[in-house]
Ligand SMILES: Nc1ncnc2c1ncn2[C@@H]1O[C@H](COP(=O)(O)OP(=O)(O)O)[C@@H](O)[C@H]1O
């Protein structure tokens with residue numbers, strides 16, 4: 424759980440429009456080392472756009488992002504991954520016809536050298552130890568040699584999160600890890616997240632499932648119509664009239 428800790432990420436005044444749609448209208452927040460920061464808000468309020476601006480998938484119209492006090496604004500996704508920002512997407516990024524192990528190895532190798540070194544050097548580039556550690560942490564051992572496409576949706580979601588960790592990130596961004604996952608797998612996703620956090624991993628998590636986020640997040644940023652409505656603990660957020668209004672009014 425987070426007390427006054429080192430600030431890992433500082434996001435300041437992010438603006439992003441798509442034509443006339445103002446998706447992000449001056450969003451600022453911090454992420455502290457070792458915390459799980461939840462990001463919630465009604466559909467279409469700008470959460471995914473915000474993550475894409477932070478992670479270089481989209482170019483923000485204005486605003487800054489600093490990682491450990493270093494300005495990383497405007498860097499490309501690959502540079503940001505190297506700098507320590509890991510992520511998963513709202514839609515799954517696993518390769519169906521590759522095994523769980525191969526998916527993880529690919530995710531690890533995406534951050535090593537050039538495409539040529541990946542093609543022509545030793546096949547695992549020394550990453551197999553990392554793969555095995557992550558497989559163990561995610562309890563995916565029994566599925567390691569299975570094609571990802573044969574896994575349940577919830578298992579694929581876990582694999583997707585595991586892949587986000589292969590770059591050895593300082594902070595991992597998850598976009599709706601609970602989305603579409605059935606109840607029993609949801610408990611698994613939650614446990615893995617809490618275990619990894621307990622082991623020191625920092626997370627920023629967009630989630631639509633309120634119960635999920637209330638249970639895992641140390642602090643929650645509530646976004647409404649492209650702006651930060653409030654930042655608080657689960658209890659503060661749950662009972663705030665502004666938050667209730669933002670959801671009901673939508
Ligand atoms: N690539 C895009 N082009 C045009 N409009 C977009 C694009 N991405 C998102 N939007 C719009 O920006 C707003 C915020 O979307 P998004 O960030 O996906 O919301 P959330 O993730 O909170 O559901 C929505 O009105 C959405 O339609």
Ligand SMILES: [Mg+2]
Nearest residue numbers: 470471472513
């Ligand atoms: Mg979204």
